[in-house]
Amino acid sequence: MTGKHTVDLTGVSETALMTLLVRAKEARRPDGILDDPMAIHLVDSIDYDFAKFGWAKRQDMALRALVFDKHTRRYLVDHPRATVVALAEGLQTSFYRLDASDVLGSHEFRWLTVDLPPMIELRRALLPTCDRVRMCAQSALDFSWMDQVDADDGVFITAEGLLMYLQPEEALSLITECAARFPGGQMMFDLPPSGLAVLSRRGVRTSRRYRVPPMPFTLSVAEAADLVNTIPGVRAVHDVPSEPGRGAVLNALLWTVQRIPVLDPVRPVITLLEFG
Template identity: 35%
Template sequence: MQKLNFKDNVSETLLINVYMRHLDFKDADPILNDPFSSAVVEQIDYDFAKFNDARLSKTGTVIRAKFFDDETLRLAAEFDRPIIVQLGAGLDTRPLRLQKALPSALFYDLDLPDVIAIRDALLPKAQNNFSLPYSMLDHSWMDELVAKHGSAGYIFILEGVSMYFEKEEFKKFFIALAQKFRGYVLSDFMSEFSVRKFDSRRHDAMKHMQNAPFKMGIGGGAEVQGWDSAHICFAKEAAMLKMYKSRWSLKGRLFSLIPAFCNACKMFVFKIIGSDE
């Protein structure tokens, strides 16, 4: 068993995601069915039990992961050799989950250097799977990918990432991404209402974390498109509370009937059009 040490509090939140995928795998009828996350959890010395009562987070986390898996598979069919980049990858096991379905894809996992070191120690590499030890705000990794792959088709995935950034810094990052690459960005976003009204300390899982506040919410996909409408096109959104309705607790089903709660966190797909098009 390995104890993990993180250099910032936000990085520790990756343990919530991997544990929720582990709990889902142990269910009789899993949504995501991810054995790789269970194998990771079993290697870590950590008090995961504190998350056992976070029922909304468990369901939402695996629905979000399943949505992004399905969208990645759908969109990857547009490219001969898709480049799939997980931004803030943490301990996500998507390359292992999708490598059989996408044998021609290249997978890149980007996160802070200390997180990548933990990832590389705990997770086996999928085929054609590479690490990028950078802050996603350090745009030098973008130049590295362009130098290697030119104008290939990219799918960028930000899962459980955006809410920890100030909006202006995230907006600058997103515009730079959209102007440099062509393909798609998959991201979940909290609503402005939910960030304003609900402190992370009241969240069923995040209340167990220290100093990792929610900072950013958006008004909707049209707002993100408006950051640079020449390079960003809002393509799709999905509300997790409207998906797999039978799998939610009574509280979750009641929340799905209230728009402010139902729209508190959604998954989005954006098409990005690099400056060469």
């Protein structure tokens, strides 16, 4: 493993390596649903026992990335000089995928990564620099990162793979503060299926050697929709459907669970908030 960067991440931060692996494996496929060369670069640059996560074929993290990319891109088309704030970004490579998009024209959008110091250090060591990208080495729950955001041209906040690991009061406080500080902005987050909350709170095992950390925060589809009534400044709530995956059976399942309300408890929640 000579020449590779050794990483020593634990707890929730270690999940960044798992999601990275899923995206990179998908991007390597000739029929992959996600074009993510930077994810491949990161996996190839890191000295880590990725096999501990298990090798089951899965598309979930790639599908999640596609959904977040789609709605971030939509906002940037309307607000080309906006700031995207990626909370607890981990080893996501969203900026590089969006920056490669022809849809965004002049590419004037700016990016702020907010994450804990060890993750920021890793990103600085392994990812290319860009004068439109800034990094803030602190917890997303330390709201002083908001002082670094110039909201004049719009703000799009992503909490991809974050809120589920927070305590409920922490997650709701973060949403509340974002709504108060960034009127006209948007925020997007994802949560595990509400019907699997008991399992999520214990931590899901992906292999004999790895268990995902407990996820104490969940919302049902209805509870997420009700944020428009319970959090001041939330103007609209959108239940975001999954993007199409690979395979007719998977796509039939995705289509079905998104459209039959009785199945809401067994599908992940992806929510887009508009602040006003």
